[in-house]
Amino acid sequence: MKNTFPDVTLLITHYNRSGSLERLLKAFQALDCAFGDIVVSDDGSKPQHLEAIKNLQNHYSFRLVTTPQNKGLGNNINKGQDAVRTPYTLYVQEDFVPKPAFVPHFSDALEMMQQEKDLDIMRFYAYFPYPYLEPYKKGFSRMIYKPWVWYSNHLKFYYYSDHPHLRRSTFFEKFGRYPEGIKPDRTEYQMCISFIQKKGKGLFLDDFNAMFDQKNSSDEPSTIGRSDWRESKSPLFLALRWVYLKGRLVKNTLDVATQK
Structure with a gap:
């Protein structure tokens, strides 16, 4: 592989979308990317999807962590992160697909995180830009949380996001584990609050649709209703x-x- 990231584990959360998982793994392979490890954390998928995932292990090298029943987003990320052994984690949900621009942007992001110890997260995708940004370098901006209510863009609380991002694998030590047993939106929101309270710092990719596409098909629609x-x-x-x-x-x- 030409683009090798030995200090990074690709952590993929999955639920009943084995076709999407295969598409994601195939896309990274097409970009000639190799990671120190790949962990697929499954949230109690149906037997046919689990069988499909195990068949994928014959073609792609990854570790599968499972649970006998669906326990929700928080548990799925927690048990997946617990399995990570490398210093850095690239977190991606199974319905995303990396683009060619992934390689240069990710290389820059990893280099900055390795060099700048105060960075906790590098965000690569969003539906909307983070509202308060300060230009940084290499196509990234620093996210600035402004606590005062006259900074009234409600998106400022989503400093953290479950969309694709790079983080240190010691993430839980600083920000705590994801809350379990609640709806996915609440799980993400509670981590956002913890991230702000614990003074998390991160960068946001200015061209936030450059690295990934999010794709849902009629065969495997989104499993999260909004x-x-x-x-x-x-x-x-x-x-x-x-x-x-x-x-x-x-x-x-x-x-x-x-x-x-």
């Missing part, structure tokens, strides 16, 4: 959304200040 009422363009719903977001701004600010 409400779509907030996307409505109706004047009534826009007004309700404005009120909702202002309320969330206050609540989230209090969560950062008070939650343990």
Whole structure:
């Protein structure tokens, strides 16, 4: 392999989407990428998907960690991260596909994280840019969390994200484990709050759609259902959304200040 990252484990979380998992592994192979290790953490998939994953192990070198029943996103990431043995973790959910730009951007990100010990996370994908950024270098910007309520963009609380990112494998030591037994959105949100409270620092890729595509097919649709009422363009719903977001701004600010 030409693009080798021996200090990095590729951690993939999976649930009932073995075709998507195969597509992800095949895409990294096509980019001539090799990692120190690959861990697939499965969240109690159906037998046919588990059988497909075990067949994939004949073609791709990875370790599979499983659970007898579905326990949710928090447990799936926790047990996957527990299996990591390298200093750095590239976390990717199974429905993402790396693009050719992955190699140069990831190489830069890993080099910066190795050299700059205060960096906790390097974010590679998002639906929207982090709202408060300070230009850094090599196509990345430093995320700046602004606690005051007059910095009113609610996305500022999503300093951390479950989308593809590079992090130190000691992540749990600083930020704690993911909460289990709650909905995926709450799991992510609680980690966001912990990340801010523990003074996490990270960089955000300016061209945040350059490294990965997120792909869902009719055969293997997203396994996480999200409400779509907030996307409505109706004047009534826009007004309700404005009120909702202002309320969330206050609540989230209090969560950062008070939650343990």
